[in-house]
Amino acid sequence: MCSVNDDGYEDGEQFMPKTEIAVTEAAICKKCANNKGNVILRGKDVYCKVCFLASSTHKFRATLGKSKIVRPTDSILIAHSGKAGSTALLHLIKAGMHESVHKRLIFKTTVLHIDEGAVNGETLEERKSRINAICEQTQNLEFQGYITSLDQSISESEPNIHTMESLEICSHGDKMLTDLLNTLSNYTTKQELLHKLRQRLFVLVAKKLGCNKVFVGDNATDLAIRILSNISVGRGAHLPFDVGFIDNRCPDIMILRPMRDFTRKELVYYLNFNNLQIIHSPELTTKKDQYVSIQKLTEKFVTDLDLNFCGTVSTVLRTGDKLYTEVGNNSDNPCILCNMPLDTTVFDTEISAIQATMFSRFVSLQGPQRKYNTNDVSKIKINEQNEENRRKNDNCCSCNDTGCCSSNKSVKLSYKDVEKYLCYGCRLIFQDANSLNMLPPFMVNAVRDKMCLENMRQEISEFLL
Template sequence: MCEVEYRDYVDLKKEEKSERLGRTCMKCKEGSAVLIIRVGDAFCKSCFKDYFVHKFRAMLGKNRVVYPGEKVLLAYSGGPSSSAMIHQVQEGLGRDTPKKLRFIPGILFIDEGAACGQSWKQREQNVSEIQQVLQKTNFPFHIVPLEQVFTLPQSVLQSASPGNPEHIGNYKRAVNSFLGQQRAHKEDELSGTAGELAQLCVTEYECGNTLPNDGTYSHPPVELTSALMEMFNSARTLTAKLELLQSLRSHLILHVARTCGYSKVMSGESCTRLAVHLLANISLGRGAFLPLDTGFSDDRYGDVVIVRPMREYSLKEISFYNRLFNVQSVFIPTMETKAPENSSIQHLSESFITKLQEDFPSTVSTMYRTSEKLNVSKKEHAEENIQQEKCLICMCNLDTRVGEASAFCATQVSQNLSQRRPKNDTEPTRDLEKQCCSSEQCCERSTSCSSSVPRTQDFIPLLCYSCRVTVKDVTSVSTFPPYVLQEAKLRSRRLEIRNEIQEFLLD
């Protein structure tokens, strides 16, 4: 019965494909259609551009997160989605653009070649292509190697209060204030072209010595490159490597945004990419953080908000737009390039959704609409965002602070019981503790070791459930960047002191 229904479905799809030839535009009813987005949505070239531009600006106008005059950092990866996002921002800041954008853009590209095992020659070639593309935008841009995470300060892992609390709920007042400043300072010509607008506001950046703001790129030290490769080599699975890469990339973007005064970061995830993230994050145990990982705005950091204006677009729409309007993108190999489907949970989820989308075109949109309904209570989230303990890696509120009668605690009890050693195995452990840091294994097993490197058992309680699963696939936490280890040591000490004085604390 199922085979008969599937054959009927295939025959119906063939008939629909033959009927699509020679169709007219569904909007203007005059021009011939050059593409069909969904089953019945046929557009000509000009109508498709209007549709694409309107969706981008409607997404920003509907949510009202980006205020006029704010500095916004555009996270660029070289891919088609982020390239289309920069192109939309570039056109939205034009002189004669209706409903023009009024924020101050900057671009950030992170070179991840060392984590992917690329040679320095390959990395130089990729960076040169990126520079050629970004120089055409006339926006200020930064090109930072991923090795920079080993020089980040410890304050990166600390949440801060929102930068402009008076703007919250007063979007119209902020717009009127900005327009008044424009009229009062006509000599600044803030209503000029995109390049003029960017050049007027670049001079106020206060970047650190390790972060040039002129788009230059220098060879990172060999010690940092080897430390980065050692950290990724310590991860046993590709799933853990991708999770670590995502976390380090987020920390570096957050540091650049705070250093250069950006209050918003625009990320270019498409609807298709967010659908993959939805399925992969549920498989990785990040179901509690889906509103932050896949929603329009992510305010887990407090003073810097991540915005995803491309989340309404499918990958098909973005690909057609870039092809029709000559939007240039740069292909850069990643860890998942040429990897088998079952090499990681993320890659397997992507393969599953892509294949399902071929036969059932509403798959991605259905998953996207599902993720859109997941929200966090804004009042409770605003109060708990600073007060609750944060995960040491993903910086989300810890989801492991639950009652004793929970599935998580039952799992922990089972793990502790299974890891207990017999009584006759305690003697070798005592002899090992006397060696005091003669090797890295001593730091991981010894209980009386005075090393500054935190042990894995002290590192685990500071993580959420998903990051605990990731760290279990890492052979040694001593390969993590120094700012993570220092923060882990500080939090573990605070936790020990709190447990000692717990009975004297008031509720």
């Protein structure tokens, strides 16, 4: 028993004293020591409007510059949701393009807005006015823009995109998307799935438009929240990709996060001082209880803590930056949803956390009355093997002279097959799904292709030297 904690519990607050906010009448900007302060950062540093804006621009350029990844020849897709991060991002890039010659940003830019109105319960009217506002804003900043809707991410075909001039709303895929979300039982997995679908769509659209990099507007506070919630939802292995500056899980298209050094507060002041309006649209969890999902609860935790301990966001973020895993070894077999190398491959001799979790799940599902013996443990393995055999038999039955293996539609699938190609985090998203009809079509097709390839490999293996 740990007596230190027990004793210290009562007066635990003495270890974490609140930072007192100094009330300074007419505080003067710390930097120019001349103007009246407008904003206080990190709980102690006072900046005036001019110095704050200058330091914001500097910070943005430093983030882009020190990575040395963005080249003048790049074609960049900027994801613009209308929220604070991406609005400030557009404005900063625009300003960067009008700098003096040697400082100018000279990459090609395209703006993409993903319409998620169907998920967030907006009416068609509301969606129209939001898209209108986004288009107007994009055009005022002289960017070329495209619109697509999130349902394009779940279909197998190439995504439909429209130019912003056309102001079109495609709502025919809405039902498919909302049906998919409705099969998930809780908001945590819904939010996870939406995030993964969004990321997938970025890459698809970037490919279609010939862009080689994507800028997203994730800010420091968002990322600090994601670090903690990612670990809670079983995606710790993806941390460097999900929160780092560079996400290069797709070899040909990189997702970059140039706003990752701005906190939400800084963004709000940046926009306010530049008279920029954010175009607000409701989210899945808007006006919902704070405990509705792991992400929302983590947000509450981080923002509550950050109020009294100003270093919270940066501490979490910098610590998260230092974490990495060795998971990138088998990159030839990525997860079909999130495209990360699978973290679920278990070798026979290895004892892994994932087996322990599976066992725990198995035991919990048996109910309180069951008595266990060691045979049960091996049952998990046996079940898996049966499944494997069954599938092989199925394939054989459907295999005939016409060479069915080339037409992959004939491969019969079960949910277990799909699960094999999902990473741990993505498995959790679909843990309540037990029918293939519930899964997005692109996933099912991806599994078919992969299994076909595997079968083929097995068939020809005898002939290989």
